[in-house]
Amino acid sequence: MKIRWMILFFPAVSVIVLSLLVQHHAARAAAPQGALAAASVANAASVAAGPLTIPDTTLAINSDKPMSQRVVHYEIDAKYDAAQHTVNATEVLTYHNLTGQSLDHFPFHLYQNAFQPNSTFVREAKVAGNRDTGYDKWETKEYGSEDIKNLEVVGQGDLTSQIQYIQPDDANKDDKTVADVHLPKPVAAGDYVQFKIAFQTKFPETQARSGWKRDFVLGGQWFPKVGVWWHGAWNCHQYHATTEFFADFGVYDVKLTVPQYEVVGASGVKVSEVSAGNTKTLTYHGDDIHDFAWTASPRYKVKEDGVFQGQMGPVHMRILMQPAHWSQAERHEKILRESLEHFESWYGPYPYKTITLVDPEPDSAAGGMEYPTFITGDSSWFMPDGLYLPELVVEHEFGHQYWYGMVATNEFEDAWMDEGINSYTEVKVLDSILGKNTSIMNLAGATVGEREEQRLSYIRVADLDPIAEKAYDYYSYGSYGGITYGKTASVLVTLESVIGEDTMAKAMRAYFMKYRFTHPTKEDFLKTIEEVSGRDLRWYFNQAIYGSPVMDYAVLKVESFPVNWYDEKKDSGKKDDKETFYRSYVSLQRKGDFVMPVDVEVKFENGEKIREHWDGASRWTKFTYEKKSKVESAEIDPDYKIVIDRNDFNNSYTAEANRKPARKIENYWQFVTQWIGQALAWWAV
């Protein structure tokens, strides 16, 4: 019996061990499905059982070793109540103290508490504006909350009573978006600490790309999240109306229990799905990410057959579409694939195994948002082919995988480094994919390019704020948007005219490759450009990034007179015009305070063109010519490289008026005016 048992036992153990090994290798090599569950759970279990550490898993990335310095490991077990729009969850946070000093307190973001009537977020939004709800009409159902029910520090006991709400940015005692916990025993440098938190999050009706709408939910910024130790201090800002987020890289293992009927999408890779009665539990794993978001809706239609062969391995594209937008699924996948191609080719590899694109609930405030490996688009049931709004949003949010996702700048303090740099690359990528002047719209003869759209958003608010401003210190939401997105994009496009487009492309790649999976500062970015270009660009950065001078160059006057004007006057009409010598003057003015050298093209009636260069240092300059031809036109920046000039109309002047463009516009206006008169008479008389 014994021998027989041993004969059976050893082969059995061998088979189990072998199969586990095979599973482990298969999990690393193949798509992140099913088989990964065992490995992930085993890993998590070892973390819980053994000494504290941050896992070095690579299940969710196409790399055999971690790509970031992992500071945090979140293990969350969350149950979503679809009727109440609440999440009850436990969170185990393991923190690795890499700050080089002991830490005796830890601040946590409780972002959902922003959606309370007296929060700083709402106070600011009411005054300065916001992209979502008009807060005068805010209803209770739209409120959100995030309550820590219990907080225990392993080895230090229950510290729930130690939780204090703090307001590091303002004196608003009603703001509860940051909670601070003092530890009785400081965590020494290099040590680990583990928090066990029980919390409940109540989602608002979608606000700031988080919350519910009808039976849809987007779980963004939904769990207590520790701040970032940055430049010798905790960086954990309150949630402001214009701010986004900042967090450390790490590993996420998240279990989501949702009603059986829900279709779910989330950051990272899905490692298991287990049904139990009316619910199902999905487990997700993320490596080298700094946030975790998810969504659920019973009505998503899923397209998940797309695979992009990236530089580091295959990237599975999972697209969750609204049923009424299903015909646009190909369109979404196409722009996602093209964005991946461009970013990999221009800036660097996309290392993650998945990218989930969510087409969110219509009429929700959930469209156009980025989370690691998870983005939301924005579309409508009616979307003509020549209107590229879905493409614009998808490309933009995908771009954030680089500028925010991997190059994880501080979105509270340097919003321009994620939104602005991303808007710049958006201009480049969309111009390349959809055409320079048609990248937003090419419909019924009318065109709009992304470059112009960014510039227009900037010139509205050109003299309000500098780029280098904390996101919550801008004059208004409009200024925040126009400057961080529009001005930054325009400034970087204009910088190409100074250092060259190719050099700028090299600088962007160098910046990404050097600072991916870190938290660079604005100087890191600017110095990279200077290093790559080999030029001192402080004169430009001081004005464009740190200052708020406005650029406005103008052709002040163009005039031509016969050199012997007095004799010509006497002999008027007797001489051949081609033999007449003219003295021509082209006067330029720098009307703004922004000083920058510019090129000028002077065109003569005989077709001759002369290029001039003006350093722009003085307020005006004048070019004089003596030729047998009059000046026909003068144009500053004839190659349209300078995008930050506030007024493009006065950049050129033609000696003779060309009334055709105005007549064309006039005709549109005349048509509309006549039609309104007719329509009024149709119904009223």
Added chain:
Amino acid sequence: MSEHKGLLSSGWSMVARNKRYIFWFYVLNVALARFGAAAFSNQVHEILDHSLLSDRLVHGFDLSVLIEMIARPEFGPTSASVGAATACAALFFFATALFLPGVLQGYASAYRLPREDFFRACGRNLWRFIRLLIVAGIVMGIAAAALFGLHGVLERKAAESTNELLLPEVRFAGLAVIFLVMAALRVRFDLAQADVVLSDQPAVRKSIGTAFRHTLQNPGRLLASYVVTTIFAAAVLVGGIFVWLNFVPPASVAGAVVVSQLTLLLLLIPRFWQRGVMVTYYLQHMVAPIVVQSFTPASVVPPVISQHGPTPVAPSTPPEPQAS
């Protein structure tokens, strides 16, 4: 006027016989719009005429250039341009109210209405038309407010649905219903206008009552004719814009002017066609009961000019005594 002839074809014949009215209304429409667009025009020329950037509006249509132009401080407040255009559109509306009685009179007339008779009809019915407009405004305003209110409620309900397409479906269906109801009201007041002018009816309320009674008796016929003419108008507008966008080169301002103005000229036709339909209906049904004892082809019957002004009498039988 033969009863056997369809409303639409008879109305169309009237329009065809009196093309000059459309022409003059078109001239008025153009002239007033020209005034209305003058402020806009000056601002646009000021910014665009000497700038090379404006070329992007000629060879194609770069909307961002247009937006930037409107955003320029020297363009001035958009309210100035919009205000002037709206005022001139309103003027066209009042001019239509002023001259419409002459048009109705002309349509009812079997011969070319002399200019003095046209203007006499206009002057004689001006105050009546103003009263009609006020009543129509109140009735149609109340109806529109109620319908749009209900429409809003339905839209809000539809917006709660998880079926995204329900909202646009409700929206379009609701607008179609509102259009039909408003068109039905429009039919009644148009008929009242015809009655006021052609019966020389000083008591506007009686014309309204008569019109409402008649349209109740023939609820579908007039409405159907209005729907047909409206579809025609929509086709003209869509067709005109299609031709403008697809066949006129972007740089051809002259081509754009011709196509756009031709479209607007053609757009006037359906409304006058509706007027022709109303006059036809009036002559067929409201002047007197038609007793056909023996069929007599429609003949040119000279209008009877009453002491108070022109009153057309088409049928061979005497008109019903007018209630006073």
